[in-house]
Amino acid sequence: MARILLTEDEDSLRLMTRTVLEIAGHQVFAYPNGQLALDDFERVEPDLVVSDISMPVLDGFGLLDAVRKLNLGAVVPFLFLTARSEREDVRLARTLGVDDYLFKPYDADELIEAVRVRLQRRRAIELFESRQAHIQTITMLANLVEARDAYTRGHVERVQLLAMELGNALGWPPEAMVILEYGSLLHDVGKLSVPDSILNKPSELTPDEFAIMRSHPVIGAKILEDIVHLRAAIPYIRSHHERWDGTGYPDGLAEYDIPVQGRLMAIVDVFDALTSERSYHKNLPVRQVLQALSDGAGKHFDPEMVKIFVALQLAKLQDA
Numbered sequence: 604m605a606r607i608l609l610t611e612d613e614d615s616l617r618l619m620t621r622t623v624l625e626i627a628g629h630q631v632f633a634y635p636n637g638q639l640a641l642d643d644f645e646r647v648e649p650d651l652v653v654s655d656i657s658m659p660v661l662d663g664f665g666l667l668d669a670v671r672k673l674n675l676g677a678v679v680p681f682l683f684l685t686a687r688s689e690r691e692d693v694r695l696a697r698t699l700g701v702d703d704y705l706f707k708p709y710d711a712d713e714l715i716e717a718v719r720v721r722l723q724r725r726r727a728i729e730l731f732e733s734r735q736a737h738i739q740t741i742t743m744l745a746n747l748v749e750a751r752d753a754y755t756r757g758h759v760e761r762v763q764l765l766a767m768e769l770g771n772a773l774g775w776p777p778e779a780m781v782i783l784e785y786g787s788l789l790h791d792v793g794k795l796s797v798p799d800s801i802l803n804k805p806s807e808l809t810p811d812e813f814a815i816m817r818s819h820p821v822i823g824a825k826i827l828e829d830i831v832h833l834r835a836a837i838p839y840i841r842s843h844h845e846r847w848d849g850t851g852y853p854d855g856l857a858e859y860d861i862p863v864q865g866r867l868m869a870i871v872d873v874f875d876a877l878t879s880e881r882s883y884h885k886n887l888p889v890r891q892v893l894q895a896l897s898d899g900a901g902k903h904f905d906p907e908m909v910k911i912f913v914a915l916q917l918a919k920l921q922d923a
């Protein structure tokens with residue numbers, strides 16, 4: 604159901620159009636001229652406008668022009684109802700930013716279809732825009748982590764790619780893949796709270812410093828707890844340092860008690876750490892790292908999952 608603002612000066616046509624839209628399940632706010640509709644626009648907050656062109660006081664062009672200048676009206680779909688004799692007006696309507704027009708006389712199906720298409724497109728744009736904003740926020744957070752940690756440059760992006768590959772190979776459904784996409788980017792977000800002197804210390808950490816370093820999964824999970832649209836990613840953040848044999852942190856979970864997201868992250872995180880330049884180990888040849896991963900099956904890693912990951916990476920080596 605959408606909120607539709609309708610203007611039409613001809614009473615019988617206004618009533619008919621209103622009825623058609625209401626039967627289609629929409630809530631209709633109807634006005635005999637553009638000015639009355641405009642006065643009510645910000646109260647109604649319509650999802651779509653259906654407007655006649657020639658009307659007294661304020662015509663359809665005037666209404667469209669005024670609506671486009673309102674904050675709420677800048678992108679609202681706008682549909683003109685126009686007589687065939689007004690065909691020339693269509694050109695003007697286009698330049699003012701009209702989305703569509705129907706020629707009178709139109710039938711009920713035509714009207715309902717035009718409204719449906721416009722609403723659907725509007726919703727798709729809204730979803731896309733909120734997704735874009737979402738990804739930008741996450742990327743900003745992930746970049747903040749990377750900028751501070753000299754040894755992880757490029758790490759989060761590579762890990763995201765590897766995690767997506769593994770998720771796909773495991774046949775995860777699209778909903779899970781969406782969360783994986785940002786969960787993997789954010790897995791180390793808790794490092795924002797680790798001081799530079801510890802994060803980038805060239806020598807070995809003291810036990811106290813090590814404890815602070817190891818707090819990053821819990822702190823990362825806390826950071827995301829209050830952000831409703833990121834909360835689903837928490838298992839990636841909290842559980843990526845758990846180990847299959849129960850010797851990991853922060854919760855010391857074992858085997859299938861470790862969330863599947865954490866088991867996946869552990870594999871790709873270690874793989875990337877070992878294959879890229881880090882403070883404590885020079886990058887090792889990929890085959891040697893894959894052997895080390897296989898050796899960790901049932902100790903550090905979920906044995907089934909690591910087998911799939913290793914096979915995937917070996918196949919890539921062969922293709923190269």
Ligand SMILES: [Fe+2]
Nearest residue numbers: 790791819843
């Ligand atoms: Fe980590």
